[in-house]
Amino acid sequence: MLKYLVIYASETGNTKKLAEEIYKALPCSKKDKAIVDVRTWNGTMDAETYFVGFWANRGSCTLEIIDILSSINHRNIALFGTCGMGNDKSYYASLEQNASVWISDDTNFLGSYFCQGKMPEALRAKYESYRGKCDDYKLDKIMEIFDTAKSHPTREDLQRAHQFVNECCSQAKELMLAH
Numbered sequence: 001m002l003k004y005l006v007i008y009a010s011e012t013g014n015t016k017k018l019a020e021e022i023y024k025a026l027p028c029s030k031k032d033k034a035i036v037d038v039r040t041w042n043g044t045m046d047a048e049t050y051f052v053g054f055w056a057n058r059g060s061c062t063l064e065i066i067d068i069l070s071s072i073n074h075r076n077i078a079l080f081g082t083c084g085m086g087n088d089k090s091y092y093a094s095l096e097q098n099a100s101v102w103i104s105d106d107t108n109f110l111g112s113y114f115c116q117g118k119m120p121e122a123l124r125a126k127y128e129s130y131r132g133k134c135d136d137y138k139l140d141k142i143m144e145i146f147d148t149a150k151s152h153p154t155r156e157d158l159q160r161a162h163q164f165v166n167e168c169c170s171q172a173k174e175l176m177l178a179h
């Protein structure tokens with residue numbers, strides 16, 4: 001069994017970047033860790049600690065991630081991901097809440113880390129086409145979010161991911177020593 005397994009879903013590459021950073025930061029040799037795109041996941045690997053990553057899709061994760069989360073038992077799980085919304089702790093908390101309901105009670109939940117991720121130009125253009133047909137003030141706010149998202153995940157976002165990994169790994173170690 002591996003020590004750590006990073007599984008992620010990423011449509012446009014933001015969450016993949018975060019996943020690769022998390023993989024790099026994991027404190028063990030390559031033979032004890034792995035990283036897998038959910039699309040190629042076949043359920044054959046197992047690990048003491050899972051880092052499961054997703055992109056926010058209508059405020060939650062996608063079905064493939066739900067399947068993985070609900071199939072993990074008696075392990076440690078940490079969540080991570082990217083979303084279009086800005087640096088908003090309460091939004092990140094709602095993403096954690098919406099995904100963690102799928103995690104079994106017999107696992108140890110280590111926490112979550114989210115950051116902003118740039119959104120496709122096509123989505124921006126779609127919103128822009130609503131101008132004049134809806135509340136333009138709200139639309140301007142959405143456009144602002146689109147524009148701040150453009151540079152994310154930033155170097156700082158990735159550095160924070162390292163810190164998150166350190167915290168999760170310390171927790172996992174403590175749990176192991178306690179048993």
Ligand SMILES: Cc1cc2nc3c(=O)[nH]c(=O)nc-3n(C[C@H](O)[C@H](O)[C@H](O)COP(=O)(O)O)c2cc1C
Nearest residue numbers: 010011012013014015055056058059083084085117
């Ligand atoms: C169809 C669709 C739905 C989305 N829904 C949300 C959402 O509910 N909340 C949010 O913050 N961002 C949302 N986003 C933005 C993505 O979560 C964000 O750009 C993320 O970083 C994409 O990650 P990826 O590059 O790993 O696919 C959505 C994007 C798309 C294309």
